[in-house]
Amino acid sequence: MLDLGKLSCLGEALRDATITYKSRTALIEADRHRENSRHTFAELRAAAERFAGAVQAHGFGPGDRCAIVMQNQSKWLIGATGALWAGAVLVPIDYKLTAPEQHALLAHCRPRVVLAEWPAWDKLQREDPSIFERTLVIVTEAPEGAGIGRAVRWEDLPQGAGFTYHARAREDVACIVYSSGTGGAAKGCQLTHANYLAQAETLGNLYPLSEGDRYFSILPTNHAIDFMCGFLLALMMGGAVVHQRTLRPAYLASTMKRYGITHMALVPTILKTLEKKIKEKIAELPKWQRLVLGGLMDLNEYATRQAPDHRLSKTLLAPIHEYFGGKLRLMFCGGAFVDRTSAEYFNRLGLPVAIGYGLTEAGTVLTVNDLKPFRGDSVGKAVEGTELELRDVNDAGVGEVWVRGPTVMLGYLDAPELTREAIVDGWLRTGDLGSIDAAGHLKLFGRTKNMIVTEGGKNVYPEDIEAAFGDIDDCEEFCVFAANFIWPTGKMTDEQLIVVVRPKSGLDEAGRAALIDAFRRRNLRLADYKRISAYVLWDREFPRTASQKIKRDPLARELKPLGRDGALREL
Amino acid sequence: MSTSLDTLIRLAAKRFGADPAQLRAEDDLFERLGIDSFQAVELISDVEDEFDVELPDYELQGIKTFAALAQKIDARR
Numbered sequence: 116m117l118d119l120g121k122l123s124c125l126g127e128a129l130r131d132a133t134i135t136y137k138s139r140t141a142l143i144e145a146d147r148h149r150e151n152s153r154h155t156f157a158e159l160r161a162a163a164e165r166f167a168g169a170v171q172a173h174g175f176g177p178g179d180r181c182a183i184v185m186q187n188q189s190k191w192l193i194g195a196t197g198a199l200w201a202g203a204v205l206v207p208i209d210y211k212l213t214a215p216e217q218h219a220l221l222a223h224c225r226p227r228v229v230l231a232e233w234p235a236w237d238k239l240q241r242e243d244p245s246i247f248e249r250t251l252v253i254v255t256e257a258p259e260g261a262g263i264g265r266a267v268r269w270e271d272l273p274q275g276a277g278f279t280y281h282a283r284a285r286e287d288v289a290c291i292v293y294s295s296g297t298g299g300a301a302k303g304c305q306l307t308h309a310n311y312l313a314q315a316e317t318l319g320n321l322y323p324l325s326e327g328d329r330y331f332s333i334l335p336t337n338h339a340i341d342f343m344c345g346f347l348l349a350l351m352m353g354g355a356v357v358h359q360r361t362l363r364p365a366y367l368a369s370t371m372k373r374y375g376i377t378h379m380a381l382v383p384t385i386l387k388t389l390e391k392k393i394k395e396k397i398a399e400l401p402k403w404q405r406l407v408l409g410g411l412m413d414l415n416e417y418a419t420r421q422a423p424d425h426r427l428s429k430t431l432l433a434p435i436h437e438y439f440g441g442k443l444r445l446m447f448c449g450g451a452f453v454d455r456t457s458a459e460y461f462n463r464l465g466l467p468v469a470i471g472y473g474l475t476e477a478g479t480v481l482t483v484n485d486l487k488p489f490r491g492d493s494v495g496k497a498v499e500g501t502e503l504e505l506r507d508v509n510d511a512g513v514g515e516v517w518v519r520g521p522t523v524m525l526g527y528l529d530a531p532e533l534t535r536e537a538i539v540d541g542w543l544r545t546g547d548l549g550s551i552d553a554a555g556h557l558k559l560f561g562r563t564k565n566m567i568v569t570e571g572g573k574n575v576y577p578e579d580i581e582a583a584f585g586d587i588d589d590c591e592e593f594c595v596f597a598a599n600f601i602w603p604t605g606k607m608t609d610e611q612l613i614v615v616v617r618p619k620s621g622l623d624e625a626g627r628a629a630l631i632d633a634f635r636r637r638n639l640r641l642a643d644y645k646r647i648s649a650y651v652l653w654d655r656e657f658p659r660t661a662s663q664k665i666k667r668d669p670l671a672r673e674l675k676p677l678g679r680d681g682a683l684r685e686l
Numbered sequence: 687m688s689t690s691l692d693t694l695i696r697l698a699a700k701r702f703g704a705d706p707a708q709l710r711a712e713d714d715l716f717e718r719l720g721i722d723s724f725q726a727v728e729l730i731s732d733v734e735d736e737f738d739v740e741l742p743d744y745e746l747q748g749i750k751t752f753a754a755l756a757q758k759i760d761a762r763r
Contacts, residue, residue, distance in 0.1 A: 145742070186744060213748075234747065360743070362743070364727075639714065643722045
């Protein structure tokens with residue numbers, strides 16, 4: 116049993132791990148078929164202490180912030196570990212945001228240290244440099260001769276700069292994780308050491324990893340799931356974290372095979388990609404083999420209906436398991452709505468998928484499927500210590516999910532009003548609609564919030580996208596919505612963004628068509644997960660507040676009678 | 687010898703069934719070919735095989751046009 120109750124902070128848990136498991140492998144970084152680096156726990160400790168000493172030499176102290184803007188790689192975890200030992204509050208920033216978006220978040224949290232990969236720093240340093248005046252910027256992978264400006268290279272960090280370990284208290288903030296705010300108000304969730312330790316203990320006891328296990332870190336480490344599973348939990352339990360510098364599907368399976376991956380976490384899009392690959396492989400088999408395989412899948416499903424049995428499944432379905440290296444025992448899937456057919460398919464193969472549900476505002480997971488038995492139709496039961504409550508329940512037993520427990524954040528950074536809206540009397544309102552069955556399993560049915568979550572696990576707030584459509588000629592006003600916000604479907608699938616466009620009055624048909632074309636062109640400039648899929652032409656003036664902000668709720672109520680199919684045209 | 691740009695356009699046209707004569711250096715390749723980022727990865731794999739180069743994922747972030755991609759290829763050749 117993992118017992119973290121007596122530890123004071125994440126730094127202490129990681130220090131214990133580097134001492135307990137010192138000669139075991141902690142980190143492996145691969146790049147295609149090459150291996151870039153490998154660290155034992157003892158080497159991780161030395162590298163992290165070097166990083167900690169270097170930042171301390173620049174005056175970094177307990178409670179100072181250290182932002183990380185990197186893709187998944189060993190230095191992410193080395194830097195984070197070292198920073199925690201120096202008493203840091205970590206701020207993991209989404210590497211895939213644009214430079215202005217990253218800059219806005221950095222300006223909001225004002226870190227004392229920024230650890231960034233070269234391509235990110237290359238762009239960031241062209242933004243307003245004033246926010247970096249007091250900041251130590253450490254850049255990795257900068258090519259020789261690159262203009263790194265005020266940054267210092269990772270390779271040039273001093274060796275043996277004296278290092279002092281700083282413990283933190285459980286109630287201190289460990290991380291600030293931005294759940295949105297690239298366009299609208301910044302929502303920096305402040306999560307404490309107690310939040311993380313409670314979550315790690317619960318998850319570690321539900322799904323234990325052990326020495327020799329290998330965790331494949333493919334979700335971005337700034338994301339709550341990978342931060343917990345692919346950093347804290349794997350290392351605390353003596354497992355190794357494997358990174359692959361390219362995430363092209365062709366290298367996923369070969370890396371899993373080469374390193375004997377035992378655990379990984381996915382988002383639904385990746386689960387679907389893997390499903391497609393396996394089905395293609397099966398389709399190539401002669402018909403009789405496919406029939407035999409189908410029979411074995413049925414047998415496996417029958418034999419493991421109470422609980423997974425890795426050894427049995429591996430024996431029955433050897434060719435499939437071999438494709439993933441033969442060691443894979445468990446996949447976590449969350450971050451977005453999981454299609455039950457994919458999860459059920461993998462379970463039939465004896466590759467169980469633990470479906471979970473969580474919010475950045477409440478650590479990693481609030482509910483998770485314990486696989487006893489496997490269920491694809493729910494997001495599982497509340498984890499130990501977490502209470503769920505439904506409020507404003509309708510006749511069908513569906514209400515808004517509220518949660519309380521040891522993983523709920525302290526609040527949003529510098530945003531007391533947003534915090535008051537999100538947390539009421541210790542209860543966090545999730546904005547998700549759900550029902551709870553007799554066995555305590557939570558099922559989700561949609562959202563009360565004007566937002567969508569993509570299959571890739573990205574939260575998209577319509578307000579954040581509107582900036583892309585400013586200053587379009589002949590447009591009087593416009594507003595972006597999540598279609599489900601106006602026309603709830605009771606499902607978490609097929610979420611889409613739509614735009615309501617009010618043309619200038621008197622615009623003829625050709626002009627209106629040209630206006631929509633302009634929206635179409637701007638739309639293609641957005642990252643694909645942020646794109647709008649449909650539009651509504653609307654000639655009535657939008658309701659606005661005294662300060663001229665669009666009143667979204669009343670506008671949504673006006674649009675509702677049109678009906679989803681009647682109103683929407685493909686953009 | 688054809689330039690990287692020509693070869694790139696030929697590969698893109700072949701993979702996504704477009705007319706190479708209609709593709710221009712400054713075109714937004716996502717918009718022009720109507721592809722998403724997953725499909726773009728397939729194109730990149732073709733490019734790597736053809737030119738025998740490796741294009742790291744991080745270098746491709748923010749690349750929109752054929753010309754910009756061709757430049758990245760040239761830098762690695």
